Amino acid sequence: MSIQEKINQLRKELRQHNYNYYVLDTPTISDYDFDMLLKELQELEEKHPEFYDANSPTLRVGGEVTKNFNTVEHRYRMYSLDNSYSKEDLLDWEKRIHKLLDTDDVQYTCELKYDGASINITYENGQLVRAVTRGDGFQGDEVTTNIKTIKSVPLQLQGNYPKSFDIRGEIMLPLEGFQKMNEERVANGEDPYMNPRNTASGSLKLHDSAETAKRPLECYLYSIVTNDFSPIGGDAEGRGGIETQMQVLEKAREFGFKVPKHSRLVGSIDEILEYVAYWDVERSNLPYEIDGVVIKVNSLAQQEELGYTAKAPRWAMAYKFKAERVSTVLESISYQVGRTGAITPVANLQPVLLAGTTVKRASLHNADQIAKLDVRIGDTVYVEKGGEIIPKIVAVATEKREEGSQSTQYITHCPECNSELVRKEGEAQHYCVNDLECPPQIVGRIQHYISRKALDIEGLGGETVALLHKEGLITTYADLYDLKVEQIVPLERMAEKSAQNLVDGVEASKQVPFEKVLFGLGIRFVGATVAKKLAKHYKNIDTLMVATQEDLENVEEIGVKIAESVRAFFDEERNVAIINKLRSVGIQFEIEEKELASNVLEGKTFLFTGKLTQFTRDGAKQMVEDNGGKTISGVSSKLNYLVVGEKAGSKLKKAEALGTVIILSETEFLSLINE
Structure with a gap:
């Protein structure tokens, strides 16, 4: 046997033992024998560097130092999940599902909602090539080196896997491992970590991967994302199709991933609630923390039909277990001013431990909430974490209130610039309208402009x-x-290099695409998704600036409120002056047009429904755009063509009832493009 063959054999053997131990929990050799095999491989690799493999089992010990974690855009957006807290919430969700699909024939998968750090891992040809944190859903930090140290993450896949795909899951710190880490810290005179979730998240951003390797992290996977399932679909090699979420979980296990076998296939809300009730009690016996249950429509075709809102998939819902509640004392109320001038009251609390973290502040939302709770300084209050993330006051122990306490009077003037506050009709919040001189509003607008989803300026943070x-x-x-660099260097905590990085980052922002610039302008109600729609529709800032409110309202998914806000923004002379200045320095105010394959679909609108077999929905949308057409989200008088796949439901019926929509099969749609 040659040296290379021996190295490859050892790698294969060690991968299998690693899988047996960390994924299947059924080791077939002793730890000592495993270590001896690993040592033998290490020695061979050191003597023969020409056979280096980035995914060798020997590299799991870490040792590579990462100075900066690069920001990487996700190939497929990582959406959030909508939350529910009651049977009524789930029933409402089920009704929407049935209405949108126009069928009662829907099954669901129930899965545990792991309380860890979300991760997206990319595999190419069975090899782990990249791991990225969730970030803001559009982009995150690349932590590949640290993820490779986690034993339950396969570096080389097994079985018939897709050629290229992303897999998503949670990085967890099991409770036993977390306890041992804290025992060691206390023994060394260090403060213990507060909770497993934050510790797991922090472990991914350690600069030395050898330190990450010391932590007993686990990775539990729950979703495969790809535009092309064909390598594991009905291809020429007959590897079997994936049509459901349960099959996704089964296939992930076959490929070598750790997927706990607690998922259940159900057909009704009653069965979902039975699953929720069981795990609300049984979760205390799990070796890791969960904070709820995730319910998904099981059929991938139905998932595709349901699609997404701006923030979350319509086909999934998180049921959150009841939040932990603690009592503490409200010491004072302060008021924060946001970039739009909105005033947010904040409760300053006597520090209290809640869900593993020390809470000192909680949101009071607005004047109505304060009045509804009748919360007063000195009150004993009950605090929960909203969605177990943001602390909020949910009740007051009025029986403990001291005599003579005074009702809280909401402030009438801005705490920063002393301008009189205004409360607009129909809005819950008070506003400071002195946007030209109020410091937090000025700073907030600039901080928004440089933020990650906007211009994402390197070397410049909120404090700077x-x-x-x-x-x-x-x-x-x-x-x-x-x-200029010379202006920045004299400032506190600034040096020549950091000043130069800041200036370079500002210069680089001139290449940021128009849709991100539009979002960065900070127009009220124009989030990242709306900015993309407006940029795509109007192509450049000049066309958008002269659009009437009526014109804006005719843009898909742009309502009255957004249209009014956009029109008001461009009617302000100072905003126009700022845009002209940005234009003069070279900021991108025009969308980069791709060359079309043809204009055969120009001026035509399309919608796809049912299970598509000849192409994916994303692929269909791309074909429409590449040939000059446009896709819209619903059946209306604006729709020209409805392309129908298998088991089409309510959209087909509605289109037939309208009588103005041309209905095409997938084959006819492809013929239309080819013509």
Whole structure:
């Protein structure tokens, strides 16, 4: 046997033992024998570097140092999940599902909702090539080196896997491992970690992967994402199709991933609630923490039909277990000013431990909430974590209230600039309308402009923005482009290199695409998704700036409120002046047009329904756009063509009732493009 063959054999053997131990929990050799095999491989690899393999089992010990974690855009967006807290919430969700699919024939998978750090791992040809944190859902931090140290993450897949795909899951710190880590820290005179979730998340951002390797992290997977299931679908090699979420979980196990076998296939809300009730009690016996249950429509074709809202899949719902509640004392109320001038009251609390973290502050939302709770300074209050993330006051122990306590009077003037507050009709919050001079609004707008989803300016953070404004160097985000290194160096915590990085980051932002710039302008109600729609529709800032409110309302998914806000923004002369300044320095105010394959579908609108067999929905949408057409989200008088797959439901009936929509099969749609 040659040296290379021996190395390959050892790698294969060690991968199998690793899988047996960390995924199947059924080791077939002793730890000592495993270590001896690993040592033999290490020695051979050191003597023969020409046979280096980035996914060798020997690299799980870590040792590579990462100074900066690169920001990487997700190939497929990582959406959030909508939350439910009651049977009524789930019943409402089920009704929407049945109505949208126009059928009662729907099955669901129930899965445990792991309380860890979300991760997206990319595999190419069976090899782990990249691991990225969730981030903001659009992009995250690349932590590949640290993820490779986690024993339950396969570096090389087994079985008939897709050629290229992403798999998603949670990085967890099992309770036993977490307890041992804390025992060691206490023994060394260090403070214990607060909770497994935050510790797992922090472990992914350690700069030395050898330190990550020391932590007993696990990875539980729950979703495969790809535009092409064909390598494991009905292809020429007959590897069997994947048509359901349960099959996704089964296949993930076959490929070598750790997928706990607690998932259950159900057909009704009653069965879902039975599953929820069981795990609400039984979760205390799990070796890791969960904070709820995730319910998904089982059929992938139905998932595709249901699609997504701007933030979450319509086909999934998280049922959150009742949040932990603690009592503490409200010491004072302070008021924060946001970038739009919105005032948010914040409760300053006597510190209390809640769900593993020390809570000192909680949101009071607005004046109505304060009045509804009748919360007062000195009250004993009950605090929960909303969705177990953001602390909030949910009740007051009025029986413990001292005599003579005074009702809380909501402030009438801005705490920052002393301008009189205004409460607009139909809105819950008070606003400071002095947006030109109120410091938090000025700083907030610039911080929004440089944020990750917007211009994402390297070398410039929120604190630095506040410092630059305080020193009189910037009053609008357009002023960033006037900054010089010599102006920045004298500032606190600044040096030549950091000042140069800031200036370079500002310069690089001139290449950011129009849709992100539009979002960065900070127009009220224009989030990242709306900004993309507006940029795509109007193509450039000039066309958008002169659009009437009526014109704006005719854009798909743009309502009255957004249209009014956009029109009001561009009617302000100072906003136009800022845009002109940004234009003069080279900011991108025009969408980069791709060359079309043809214009055969120009001016035509399309919608796809049912189970598509000849192409994916994303592929169909791309074909429409590449040939000059447009896809819309619903059947209406604006729809020209409805392309129908298998088991089409309510959309087909509605289109037939309209009588103006041309109905095509998938084959006819492809013929239309080819013509």
